[in-house]
Structures are given as structure tokens and as C-alpha cells.
Amino acid sequence: MTTGADTARTQRALAALAVDPGGLKGLTFRARMGPARQAFETTLGKLPGPQHRIHPAITDDQLFGGLNIAASLAEGRPIRDAGLADQSSTLVLTMAERTPSGLAARLAQLLDADHGHALILLDEAASAEEGAPQALLDRLAFHIEPPEAATPVRLPAAADLDAARKRLSRVQVPADALPQLVTLAARFGIHSLRAPSLALRAARALAALDAEMTITEDHLQEAAELVYPSRATMMPAEAEDETPPDAPEADQSDNAEENGDQSLTDLPDDILVSAIAALLPPDILDRLAAKSTRPANAAGSGAGDRRRGNRRGRPLPSRPGRPSAQARIDPIATLRAAAPWQTLRRTGRNADRALLILPSDIRIKRFEDRSDRLLIFTVDASGSAAVARLAEAKGAVELMLAQAYARRDQVALLAFRGTGTETLLPPTRSLVQAKRRLASLPGGGGTPLASGLMAAGDLAHLARGRGLTPMLVLLTDGRANVPLSGEPDRAAANDDATRLASSLRQQGLSGVLVDTSNRPTDAARTVAATLGARYLALPRADAHGISTAVTTALEA
Amino acid sequence: MSLAFPFSAIVGQDTMKQALILTAIDPGLGGVLVFGDRGTGKSTAVRALAALLPPISAVKGCPVNSERPEDCPDWATVPDTDLVERPTPVVDLPLGVTEDRVTGALDIERALTRGEKAFEPGLLARANRGYLYIDEVNLLEDHIVDLLLDVAQSGINAVEREGLSIRHPARFVLVGSGNPEEGELRPQLLDRFGLSVEVASPTDIDERIEVVRRRDAFDMDREGFTAKWQPEDAKIRKAILAGRKALRELEATDAILRDCATLAVALGADGLRGELTLLRAARALAAYQGDKAISRDHLTAVAPLALSHRLRRDPLDEAGSTTRVTRTVAETFG
Numbered sequence: 030m031t032t033g034a035d036t037a038r039t040q041r042a043l044a045a046l047a048v049d050p051g052g053l054k055g056l057t058f059r060a061r062m063g064p065a066r067q068a069f070e071t072t073l074g075k076l077p078g079p080q081h082r083i084h085p086a087i088t089d090d091q092l093f094g095g096l097n098i099a100a101s102l103a104e105g106r107p108i109r110d111a112g113l114a115d116q117s118s119t120l121v122l123t124m125a126e127r128t129p130s131g132l133a134a135r136l137a138q139l140l141d142a143d144h145g146h147a148l149i150l151l152d153e154a155a156s157a158e159e160g161a162p163q164a165l166l167d168r169l170a171f172h173i174e175p176p177e178a179a180t181p182v183r184l185p186a187a188a189d190l191d192a193a194r195k196r197l198s199r200v201q202v203p204a205d206a207l208p209q210l211v212t213l214a215a216r217f218g219i220h221s222l223r224a225p226s227l228a229l230r231a232a233r234a235l236a237a238l239d240a241e242m243t244i245t246e247d248h249l250q251e252a253a254e255l256v257y258p259s260r261a262t263m264m265p266a267e268a269e270d271e272t273p274p275d276a277p278e279a280d281q282s283d284n285a286e287e288n289g290d291q292s293l294t295d296l297p298d299d300i301l302v303s304a305i306a307a308l309l310p311p312d313i314l315d316r317l318a319a320k321s322t323r324p325a326n327a328a329g330s331g332a333g334d335r336r337r338g339n340r341r342g343r344p345l346p347s348r349p350g351r352p353s354a355q356a357r358i359d360p361i362a363t364l365r366a367a368a369p370w371q372t373l374r375r376t377g378r379n380a381d382r383a384l385l386i387l388p389s390d391i392r393i394k395r396f397e398d399r400s401d402r403l404l405i406f407t408v409d410a411s412g413s414a415a416v417a418r419l420a421e422a423k424g425a426v427e428l429m430l431a432q433a434y435a436r437r438d439q440v441a442l443l444a445f446r447g448t449g450t451e452t453l454l455p456p457t458r459s460l461v462q463a464k465r466r467l468a469s470l471p472g473g474g475g476t477p478l479a480s481g482l483m484a485a486g487d488l489a490h491l492a493r494g495r496g497l498t499p500m501l502v503l504l505t506d507g508r509a510n511v512p513l514s515g516e517p518d519r520a521a522a523n524d525d526a527t528r529l530a531s532s533l534r535q536q537g538l539s540g541v542l543v544d545t546s547n548r549p550t551d552a553a554r555t556v557a558a559t560l561g562a563r564y565l566a567l568p569r570a571d572a573h574g575i576s577t578a579v580t581t582a583l584e585a
Numbered sequence: 586m587s588l589a590f591p592f593s594a595i596v597g598q599d600t601m602k603q604a605l606i607l608t609a610i611d612p613g614l615g616g617v618l619v620f621g622d623r624g625t626g627k628s629t630a631v632r633a634l635a636a637l638l639p640p641i642s643a644v645k646g647c648p649v650n651s652e653r654p655e656d657c658p659d660w661a662t663v664p665d666t667d668l669v670e671r672p673t674p675v676v677d678l679p680l681g682v683t684e685d686r687v688t689g690a691l692d693i694e695r696a697l698t699r700g701e702k703a704f705e706p707g708l709l710a711r712a713n714r715g716y717l718y719i720d721e722v723n724l725l726e727d728h729i730v731d732l733l734l735d736v737a738q739s740g741i742n743a744v745e746r747e748g749l750s751i752r753h754p755a756r757f758v759l760v761g762s763g764n765p766e767e768g769e770l771r772p773q774l775l776d777r778f779g780l781s782v783e784v785a786s787p788t789d790i791d792e793r794i795e796v797v798r799r800r801d802a803f804d805m806d807r808e809g810f811t812a813k814w815q816p817e818d819a820k821i822r823k824a825i826l827a828g829r830k831a832l833r834e835l836e837a838t839d840a841i842l843r844d845c846a847t848l849a850v851a852l853g854a855d856g857l858r859g860e861l862t863l864l865r866a867a868r869a870l871a872a873y874q875g876d877k878a879i880s881r882d883h884l885t886a887v888a889p890l891a892l893s894h895r896l897r898r899d900p901l902d903e904a905g906s907t908t909r910v911t912r913t914v915a916e917t918f919g
Contacts, residue, residue: 202801225797
């Protein structure tokens with residue numbers, strides 16, 4: 030892959046986008062700030078049509094329009110602002126890797142509405158886990174990751190673009206172009222059906238650019254090279270030992286025969302496949318792994334991670350600010366701010382107005398909506414050392430509850446031993462209730478780690494539904510020996526525990542694992558790694574030690 | 586408004602299409618939740634539904650689409666008593682919507698310019714007797730969800746704000762779609778949906794080719810494509826109308842009721858809502874297919890729709906809840 034070829038592809042992608050912005054929906058440009066990006070942005074400015082730069086924190090008012098409070102106050106009647114998205118335009122979203130899922134969904138809906146909008150994401154992600162939201166990536170045709178070196182990107186002349194745009198709707202699609210694109214997508218494990226659709230449109234735009242009236246095999250290959258590589262989820266298997274791709278291929282040739290001369294079947298699929306495979310990013314497998322372990326994003330599910338809203342919760346003093354859809358005006362505070370100025374303002378043409386409020390008077394309501402944390406203590410109560418460990422855990426729970434009132438934490442305690450898990454203390458903030466419940470706590474038996482994790486997961490799920498932010502504190506030595514079925518079987522027990530641990534990680538449950546074995550071993554460390562939890566070895570910790578360690582670990 | 590993709594031209598996704606049709610036959614079913622991967626035609630299907638539904642007759646100029654002149658709310662001064670045909674409302678609830686837009690609020694313009702205290706109806710009023718569609722429902726802000734939960738349950742929108750005290754009917758079919766990877770749904774909201782559908786991309790190459798082919802044909806020539814599928818759409822519309830009539834004549838026999846209860850118990854579905862929805866959905870399906878009685882086949886067909894989102898979560902069951910329902914149905918009816 031040479032720099033020259035890369036630049037050529039970027040140029041073609043941009044030119045295709047200029048020809049069919051509404052159909053191709055846009056592109057992602059993924060690069061850190063540098064010469065390459067500057068070169069790209071320079072060209073971007075030359076794209077035809079209106080263009081707006083937006084940022085991830087853009088409000089709905091700015092995007093979709095809303096009441097312009099300042100102008101309304103000045104005029105004495107409501108005045109609505111047009112949003113950036115009201116007319117079809119190219120939206121350039123900077124810092125796309127920071128796009129919240131809410132904005133991504135709105136932009137996705139905007140693209141789906143087919144009003145001719147195109148979106149260009151400038152993604153400055155530093156690592157593979159970061160990146161623009163999938164909901165948007167899936168809808169945009171192209172994905173560009175430029176090499177470091179800056180090479181100027183040139184667009185065809187405006188007149189050529191116009192001519193191509195006129196030609197666009199008349200470009201013919203050969204009968205077997207579609208099967209080829211779809212089969213190709215399937216071989217790279219691309220599930221979304223948007224990919225072949227976009228590839229087809231890209232091929233059409235490219236053909237129009239080249240002043241061809243029919244899509245040729247070169248266009249198909251080029252389009253596939255532009256659209257598919259970033260979406261591939263697997264390396265294609267060899268055609269010989271793979272049956273599924275063969276069947277449709279047979280189909281294709283049937284089609285081609287029926288449709289007579291316009292045949293592209295002499296283009297071997299394998300050339301296309303290897304052409305795209307060469308463009309796959311070298312670290313594709315690592316990226317896939319990174320994507321699959323990324324914890325689920327719980328925004329909007331009722332989880333109260335957001336600490337400060339301006340809609341509900343405990344009221345805070347009002348602040349001057351710009352009203353928007355996300356903010357509510359505090360009328361009393363606004364009037365109070367405006368009151369001292371009334372005499373001064375009542376001059377000239379304003380003299381007959383009863384009340385003169387200027388935008389600077391407006392005060393916004395603020396609320397503090399602190400979501401409570403739920404600490405789920407999950408304690409290994411198996412074996413002989415259980416008694417001591419349980420006592421420590423109980424002590425730690427009581428200590429943390431004592432601080433809970435100030436910190437708005439809730440605490441729950443689960444103990445697993447023998448064949449199952451017991452909820453010793455359902456989520457509570459009441460110290461009295463906790464003390465009573467914790468008084469008797471038996472120990473001994475096997476280590477059903479999986480069962481404990483499952484109970485913790487269920488509790489976390491419930492807690493999320495109630496707007497709490499659950500956190501797991503797991504006290505164990507990690508040596509599971511009872512699987513979910515209850516029959517003693519060390520291998521199956523480990524297996525179950527691992528599966529549950531990774532499922533908890535997927536849910537985005539963060540936490541700490543306190544290794545309570547006398548000599549810290551790898552077993553607990555492995556569980557912690559699978560859980561994505563912080564690992565603490567505390568062989569002989571007392572209640573205070575655990576409480577302090579857990580607090581610091583969770584705060585960090 | 587641009588033309589919608591024709592409903593009958595959607596390739597595959599039969600469960601989703603069926604669920605949507607069932608709600609058109611019996612709006613009391615309580616809505617559909619469509620969860621699935623990106624690019625599987627979720628939003629396409631819902632938007633297509635709007636064009637498919639038979640028109641309703643409503644009082645001219647009534648903000649809540651009342652059926653009879655005497656049903657018009659008194660806050661809305663409706664001068665006419667004429668009835669007009671209008672398309673079944675399918676109202677989009679955008680994610681960034683404000684509370685005022687949803688419930689309706691004081692009409693600021695009239696208040697400022699004419700000094701009148703008037704109510705400006707919101708989306709809930711417009712959706713009365715129709716559909717309320719929320720794309721990416723799992724990303725909806727919590728305070729809007731709370732509003733919807735209450736209205737979806739009672740069918741009445743009560744507004745108590747800015748010195749207004751207004752209530753109006755808001756009976757609508759709630760349709761939500763989303764991608765589970767982006768966040769889960771609160772169980773309370775999940776419960777408000779009568780039916781749930783999991784959609785996935787088709788795996789068959791020929792089917793995939795057909796999807797892309799039709800989409801492309803539609804994009805290239807919207808009018809022509811829509812006209813071509815018009816007769817198919819009309820067929821479904823007719824079946825829906827016939828189904829609505831047949832609905833009343835379908836009785837639930839003791840045997841069917843017992844089957845419903847057995848299924849719900851075997852699956853451990855919470856509450857009784859599951860059984861009720863199962864029965865209603867089976868009845869709607871029988872009506873749609875023109876059958877004279879509800880049979881076990883109908884129950885089997887709708888059980889995954891009506892029950893799969895009411896099961897207790899099982900983190901280790903990777904097969905998904907639809908498979909669990911199908912398995913249990915097979916075991917129970919053996």
C-alpha cells in the first residue's frame with residue numbers, strides 16, 4: 030500500500046461524495062491532527078454545497094432549530110431560529126470520537142430521512158477502543174485513514190462534478206453487479222445491508238465521474254475497496270473449501286446467461302477479494318477484539334451516571350446562561366435580575382413596554398441529580414477460613430454504611446457457599462437494618478463462584494433499572510469448585526465463572542476484587558482480569574483495611 | 586414528505602411485519618418493540634406502515650383526531666362537525682424532544698400576542714388513534730420515558746402546568762425500535778410494549794441481494810417503484826380491514842385460555858399481562874388469516890412475540906429469549 034494509492038483513494042472518495050452527497054451520506058476521516066488532516070480539510074472546504082461545522086456538544090436547538098429567546102425578547106413575539114440541519118448541507122463533525130450516543134442517534138435519523146444531508150466525521154481517536162459511534166459509521170459510505178505524510182488532495186473541477194451529477198441517474202447497473210457486491214460483503218463478514226447498498230451507489234457515482242454510462246468492473250472494484258475494508262469482520266476463507274460463496278456464484282452465472290451479453294462474471298471474485306484484503310488494516314483482528322470487549326454503554330437506560338442535570342433533583346442556585354432545549358428558565362430569578370434595570374432601560378421606543386428583559390438577565394434552573402452508588406459486596410463464604418473473612422466483610426459493610434449517608438451510597442451483601450448464593454442484605458442505606466441482618470452468617474462448603482457472580486449480576490441489573498450505579502466488591506480467593514449446576518466439578522466451575530465474569534464485564538459493571546487467600550495466587554488475578562476489575566491482594570485485612578482499600582480503589 | 590418504501594416490498598423480516606400488522610388489527614395489543622442490528626430495516630418497516638394503514642375518519646380540525654364531534658375536547662374550539670378521512674397518524678417522537686412538545690403546553694405565541702391562555706397540543710394529542718414511533722427508544726431521556734409510561738398505560742394525557750389543567754385522550758400504539766448494543770430498556774417501559782421482535786440481517790445471499798436490489802430500485806425511481814408495489818400494499822390493507830371486522834367474532838375457548846396460562850407459567854413470565862397479550866395477539870392473527878377459531882398454531886406463532894421480552898434474564902443463555910420461548914412452546918404443546 031503506497032502513499033500515492035492512498036491519496037488517490039481519498040480523492041476518489043471525496044469526488045464521489047461531491048457527486049452524490051445525499052446517497053453516500055458522507056465519510057469518516059480518522060487521523061490525529063497533523064499535516065494529513067490539514068490537507069484533507071483544505072480540500073473539504075472546496076466541496077460544493079453549503080457546509081456547517083458542528084461539534085459533539087451541539088444542542089438540539091442549534092441543530093434542529095428552536096425558540097430564539099434573545100430575539101424573541103427584543104421583538105416581543107416568539108422568533109424561531111432555523112437549525113443547521115433544516116436545509117440539506119454537509120455537516121462536518123469535529124472530534125467525532127467524543128460523540129454522545131444521543132447525538133449519534135439524532136444524526137443517524139437525519140441521514141435516514143433522505144433530505145440530502147451528508148456527514149463528515151473528523152475522528153481523532155487515539156486508540157482502537159475509541160472511535161465514532163457505530164450507528165454513524167455504518168451509515169457513512171467511506172472510511173479514510175490517511176498515512177502520516179501530507180499529500181495535497183485534489184478534487185475534479187466543479188464543472189466536471191456538475192456534469193457527473195447530471196449523469197448519475199442514468200448510469201446503468203449490469204445485472205450481476207449487485208450479486209457480486211453482496212457476495213463479497215458476505216465473505217468479509219459484513220452483516221449490515223447498508224454496505225452493499227452504499228457500495229453500489231459509490232460505483233454509480235464513480236462511473237458518472239468517469240463519464241461512463243455503465244458501471245464497469247473497475248468501478249465495482251474501486252467502490253468495494255472504498256466501502257468494505259473498514260467494515261470487514263473477518264478475513265475471507267479460501268473459496269475452494271467454503272461452500273456458501275460457491276452457491277450464489279453459480280446463481281450469478283445463471284443470471285448472467287439469462288441477461289445475455291452484459292457479463293461481468295469473467296471477473297474472478299478472488300481478485301476482488303484479495304484487493305480488499307490487501308487494504309484491511311493490519312491490526313484488524315486486534316481491533317475486533319477491542320470492540321467486542323468494550324463495555325456496553327448504558328447511557329439513557331435509567332442508569333444515573335450523570336451527576337448533574339438541570340431538570341430534576343435537588344435545586345441548585347440559578348445561573349446566568351443561554352436557554353436551550355436542555356435548560357429551563359428560572360422566571361423568578363430572571364425577573365429579579367432584570368428588576369433593578371427597568372428604569373434605566375425604559376427609554377425611547379421601549380417606553381411603553383411593561384417589562385424589559387434582556388438576554389443577559391436570563392437565569393437557568395440547575396439541579397443536582399446525584400445518582401446513588403450501590404456497592405454489591407459479594408463474599409466467598411466457603412471453607413474453613415470463611416468465618417474470619419465473613420467477619421471482616423461484615424465489618425467493612427458496616428463501616429461503609431456508616432459513611433453512606435454523606436456519600437449517598439447503598440450497600441448490599443451477598444454470600445456464596447455450598448451450592449448457591451444467599452442475599453444477606455438487600456440494597457439498603459440503613460445501618461440498623463444491616464446490623465440486624467448481618468448478625469448471623471454461616472460459612473463453610475464449596476465455592477460456587479459462578480453462582481455468586483450471577484446473583485451479583487442480577488442485582489446490578491435491578492439496581493440500574495432503579496437509577497443506581499452498581500459497583501461490585503468481590504471478596505474471594507478465586508478458586509471456584511462448584512459450577513452453576515451444583516455438582517462439584519472444578520473444570521466446569523471455572524468455566525461457568527469465566528463466562529459469567531465476562532458477561533458482567535460486558536454489562537459494564539466495574540469493581541474491585543479483594544483476594545483473600547493466604548498466599549495470593551493466579552486464580553483470583555485471572556478472575557479479576559476477566560471481570561475487568563481492579564485486583565487487591567489483602568491476605569489478612571481487617572474491616573478497616575478492606576473499607577479503606579475498597580474506597581480508594583473505587584474512587585480511583 | 587418524501588415517499589416511504591412500500592411495506593410489501595420489504596424482503597423477509599416476516600415476524601416484524603406480522604407484529605406490525607397485528608397491532609393494526611387490534612390496536613389494544615399495546616405496541617411493538619423492534620430490537621436488532623443496524624441496517625436491518627427496522628425504521629423502514631415502521632415508516633412503510635404509515636403508508637399502508639387504512640385511513641380513519643375524524644372530526645375536521647380536531648387536534649386529537651376524535652371520531653365523533655361530541656368527543657372533541659372542550660379546550661379545542663372545533664367549529665366543524667364534519668367528518669373527514671385522514672391517514673392514520675404515525676407520529677415520530679424524536680430523541681431530543683422536550684416535555685412541552687410531548688404533552689403540549691401553553692401556546693406561547695397566543696399568550697404573548699393576544700394575552701390568551703390557550704393550550705397548544707403536543708405529539709401525544711396528534712398520535713391519538715394512531716401510532717407513536719420512537720426510533721432508538723433505548724436512548725430516550727428518562728423524564729420523557731416517565732411521561733410516556735403513564736400515558737401509554739392510562740390512554741389519557743393530563744397536563745397540569747403553567748396554570749393549565751387539561752386532559753385529552755391519547756390512545757396510541759407505541760412502536761419503538763433500537764439497537765440493544767447501545768443500551769438496555771427499563772423493564773417498566775419494556776412491559777408497556779405488547780409485542781417484541783428481534784430482527785437480524787438475513788443470512789441468505791439471494792435474500793440479501795434482493796434487499797439491496799429493491800432498495801436501489803426505490804432510490805432511483807421512487808414514484809415508479811411505489812406504484813409497482815401499490816397492489817400488494819392494497820391487498821394487505823384489505824386483509825387488515827377484514828381482520829378488524831372478524832376480531833369480534835373470535836371467541837377464546839377454555840382450552841385456549843388454559844394453553845395461554847400453561848405457557849406463561851412454564852416460561853415464568855412475570856405478571857398476567859403476558860397471557861393477555863398472548864391471547865389478543867393470537868386472536869388478531871386468526872382474524873388476519875381469516876380463520877374461524879383461535880388454534881394452537883396461532884398461539885405458537887405469536888408466543889415469541891408476546892412473551893420473549895417478559896422472561897427473566899438468563900445471562901448464560903446465549904441462544905436468546907426467542908429461542909427459549911419457541912423451545913418451551915414446543916415442549917408444552919408437544
